[in-house]
Amino acid sequence: MTTQELANQYVEMIRAGRSPEIYDQLYSTEIICKEPEHAAAMGIATLTTGIVAVRAKSKARMETIAESHGAYCTEPIISGDYFSVAMGREVTFKNGDRRKFDEIAVFGVKNDKIVSETFFY
Template sequence: MNTQEVANALVQFCREGKNFDAMNELYADNIVSEEPKGAHQEFTNGKEAVIGKSKQWFESVEEIHGGTVSDPIVSGNFFAVTMDTDVTFKGMGRVNMQEICVYEVKDGKIVFERFFYNIPEH
């Protein structure tokens, strides 16, 4: 798959709530994931570790009230999407998370992801 095809697939998976299917199918085994400075896991290396990080995030959620994923913007082997999620975290209350997600594709797989968002205050 080229970058546009990977980007379209990721967006479709996310819009359908199939985030783990997206990771299993689209992520390279050696993916690197970066969160904002001060986040629980700023750097995560490897597909299994990234999936584990995502499982921890979902386990911290009490309820997802809704969300949107934009169409991708593609340039070369990079693409970006915005993701907005209205979520209630266990013990933290309801938060409207707004983030920009940037991905790098190599050999038809996502090898790098970087998330930009404000960390909710506890």
């Protein structure tokens, strides 16, 4: 699978609300996830390694959300073994706080799997 094909599949799955399946189908078990340094102030680990830990982080974040009001994901931009997308969503947290998030995500691809993800927000 080319980087373009994998990126297209990622975007298709995100837009269809199939995020949990992305971990099963597109991610390497050795995935490395990097969040910006200021994420630590929000209780988010800035470096997460391995599919089990990445899944746990995602699940913990989803459990804080009471309602989703919409999301978007742009078409991917490809450069060699990397692709990037702009994406975001608006949610209401269980504490009642409603927020809109926008970010740029850069993914590294190797052997037909996503091996790294870096988020900028």
